[in-house]
Amino acid sequence: MTLFRNVVFVAALAGLVAGLVLAALQAYATVPLILQAETYEGAAHGHSHDGDDAVGGHSHDEEAGWAPADGFERFFYTSMANVVTAIGFGLILVVASELAGGIAGWRQGLLWGLAGFATFTLAPGLGLPPELPAMPVADLGARQAWWLGTVVATGAGLALIAFRRSLPLAALGIVLIAAPHVIGAPQPVSFETAVPHGLHHDFVVAVTVTNLVFWVVLGSVAGALRSRFSDEPEAQKSFA
Amino acid sequence: MNSIRTFGTDVSAQSRLMQLAVAGLLGLFVVGFVGFSHVEAAHNAGHDYRHSMAFPCH
Numbered sequence: 001m002t003l004f005r006n007v008v009f010v011a012a013l014a015g016l017v018a019g020l021v022l023a024a025l026q027a028y029a030t031v032p033l034i035l036q037a038e039t040y041e042g043a044a045h046g047h048s049h050d051g052d053d054a055v056g057g058h059s060h061d062e063e064a065g066w067a068p069a070d071g072f073e074r075f076f077y078t079s080m081a082n083v084v085t086a087i088g089f090g091l092i093l094v095v096a097s098e099l100a101g102g103i104a105g106w107r108q109g110l111l112w113g114l115a116g117f118a119t120f121t122l123a124p125g126l127g128l129p130p131e132l133p134a135m136p137v138a139d140l141g142a143r144q145a146w147w148l149g150t151v152v153a154t155g156a157g158l159a160l161i162a163f164r165r166s167l168p169l170a171a172l173g174i175v176l177i178a179a180p181h182v183i184g185a186p187q188p189v190s191f192e193t194a195v196p197h198g199l200h201h202d203f204v205v206a207v208t209v210t211n212l213v214f215w216v217v218l219g220s221v222a223g224a225l226r227s228r229f230s231d232e233p234e235a236q237k238s239f240a
Numbered sequence: 241m242n243s244i245r246t247f248g249t250d251v252s253a254q255s256r257l258m259q260l261a262v263a264g265l266l267g268l269f270v271v272g273f274v275g276f277s278h279v280e281a282a283h284n285a286g287h288d289y290r291h292s293m294a295f296p297c298h
Contacts, residue, residue, distance in 0.1 A: 002249040004259035011267070022292075030292040065280035067287075074288065081289035085274045091267025095260050102247060121294065130294035143296035144276055207294050229247055 007098065010225045011090030018218035019086030022210060023079040029206040031078065033199060037132035040194040086218060089116065094222055096155075100163055102226060109223020110216055115158050117215035121208060123154040123177065127185025130207040132200055135193045138186035150180035 068074045097103045097112050124147045131137055153176045160173035246256060274286050275295040290297040 003247055003251050003256060004263055006247050006249065007260065007263040008266075011263070026288070026292045031288050034288050034291050065284060067281075067284035077285040078288045078292075081274050081286035085271055085289070085293070088267045088270030088274070091263050092271065095264035095267065098247065098260055125294050128294065128296060131291065131297065133291065133298075137296075137298065140296060140298060147296050207292055211293065226247070 003098075006229050007091065007094050010222050010229070011094045012087050013225055014094075014218050014222040015087030015090035016083055017221050018090070018214050019083035020079070021217050022086065022214040023075075023082040025210040025213060026078065026082070027075060029210050030203065031075075033203045033206060034133060036199060037134050037195050037203070041134040086214070089120070089215075090218055090222060092116075093219060094226070096159075097222075097226075100159070103219075103223040105227045106220040106224040109219040109221070109226070111219070112223065113215040113217070113219020115155075115162075116219060117212050119151055119155045119158060121211040121215070123180070124150045125204070125208060127181055129200075129204050132195050132203050134195050135200065136188040136190055138188050142186040146180065146183075146185045150185075153177065153180050 068077045093112055093116050094103075097109075103109045103112055127150065128143055128147060137143065157173040157176035160169045160176070164170070164173075251259070274282070275290060275293070277283060277286070287297070
């Protein structure tokens with residue numbers, strides 16, 4: 001299981017670095033906006049309880065269940081979630097790149113990171129923009145299903161374009177990338193919210209840019225580490 | 241045998257796919273658990289993270 005060990009090692013190290021970078025960026029770029037939006041949650045409960053429209057509040061936090069205390073404890077758990085998921089994303093990125101021949105160096109890793117950003121942030125974010133607390137949202141299960149389907153379709157589409165040198169398959173890749181947006185993401189019945197539009201706009205930009213940095217760091221570090229494992233300089237020069 | 245030299249190690253094609261599949265599933269499980277968990281404590285612990293990653297939340 002040497003290969004498995006190497007994959008996990010590279011993913012864990014790259015995930016640790018990228019996760020900590022992202023946690024630091026979030027602490028000043030996204031979390032303050034989330035906290036600000038939470039102040040609107042009480043006001044939002046008056047609106048939009050019609051149909052399957054649910055207010056994106058988390059009143060259950062106060063009613064039941066453990067939640068980290070505000071301040072350092074909350075930041076600590078956010079950072080933990082960042083690092084753990086970053087290692088998970090790292091595993092997916094390294095495995096996908098190994099199937100395609102392995103990442104050769106940090107620059108190729110950067111391109112893999114950009115592909116991860118397009119797949120996991122840009123594509124799902126087009127239909128389901130990052131949400132703040134107290135914003136109306138459609139049914140959770142439907143959104144998760146659309147999110148997952150969009151990620152799979154976008155990833156497969158990008159792989160067809162990048163690794164199959166064929167016009168029909170490249171066209172199929174574009175169709176796969178566009179299809180989830182033709183189908184359309186589940187949307188709330190009403191967009192009415194107490195959260196100011198400007199606050200949400202800032203949040204969408206902050207989430208997108210912090211994720212871009214995260215994926216670029218994750219891919220680059222994975223690529224740099226991977227090239228230290230491989231002792232075949234020739235094989236490193238190409239994807240396949 | 242069709243042994244492949246990859247990632248600094250010699251493995252058979254079958255073993256290579258198997259090891260990559262296990263590592264990939266591990267990654268999907270980790271991301272799925274933190275990003276999509278409906279467990280209350282896990283949900284609250286990762287709340288700000290999921291919002292900041294634009295995972296569907298709530």
